[in-house]
Amino acid sequence: MKPAPQDAYGLILDAIDNGTYQPGDRLVENELAERFGVSRTPIREALQRLETQSLLTRDGRSLIVASLDHNQLAELYAVRAELEGLAARLAAKHASEEEVRVLRQMVEEDRALLNDPAALSRANRRFHKQVHLASHNRYLVQQLDLVHRSMALLATTSLAVEGRGEDALAEHESIVSAIGAGDGDAAYEALRAHISKAFETRLKHDSGRDPAL
Template identity: 80%
Template sequence: MQKDAYTLILEAIEGGTYKPGDRLVESELAERLGVSRTPVREALQRLETQSMLTRDGRSLIVASLDHNQLAELYAVRTELEGLAARLAARHATEEEIRVLRGMVEDDRALLGGDPRALSRANKRFHKQIHLASHNRFLVQQLDLVHRSMALMATTSFAAEGRDEVAMAEHEQIVQAIEARDGEAAYAALRNHISKAFETRLRVDAGELRMR
């Protein structure tokens, strides 16, 4: 199925092709995507209403998150992700749990490698937990949260040592889901997001070096 202009631009932001502060020019996007300017204009308007883009004079630029917005986003993400893990422990099928287990084992091969590849694997892992919650409304809200996460210029996986710690946290989450222990899964995922937020704050404060 052919992707529309909105999806293509959103994926470019999520993939880091366009970073916070980058200016998006309608004519350049239309040429790059091989479409007319009308769907690009409509896509840009939609992304602006979703706060993914912001105005800089007459231009649109990729939005960025200040400290308070980042804290607010992580507060919401922590609760919603924890709830997803709790529901996954209750409702995930055996097949879904095996997929989660396989992801943890496969992702270990990425340790010490490209932080972007680790970030993509992390998104897949979290998305699988969202789906395993079997709650469509929760999945919709988490999609919105993760869309806003794309407005962060760097991934916490780029911080030295974060990848190995995060993989150990993923292991704890899956173990709790496998055990059908909703409260342990909730606590493990909340701790995972809390540590990611702490890592990001320490990076921003200059306490941690990026790879």
């Protein structure tokens, strides 16, 4: 069964998110229509929407997947740290017992993925999304969705760096403990520190330095 036309945006976004299309790749309307089995009109509309969201950029007459320079990356992580920290603070106040249990289960189950950075990266996004939802603030969730769409422009995951997966799960555990304890300040600080460490790891990895140094 062919995807519904309204799915064109999501299909292209998922393809960017999973690395099928990476920063610098050119997106051609008729090729996308053929790949996804969707007519060209919804593909064209989806491309326009992605360009408006700065996920695509112009290279002459072509649309390519955007990339982030150093300043954009720093700006993105700064906003992400503050918004995710706020989500954790609100989750500590509003999360149900069931939501906290789900977060704990995620951390435990994700330990089985430590040798698979790609799978761990997907699990990491699910964990963060669950924290966002546990904030019970729809406007914050919407803004974080936009931030995480921009994260799809990063061609690699910091979780691929040796040892980062174990550290990230330990940080997730601290975040969940603070949320479960209803300690908003601790949850905020734990999540901000987690994002800061991820950014630091990425900077060292991208510069070619040993992250252990």
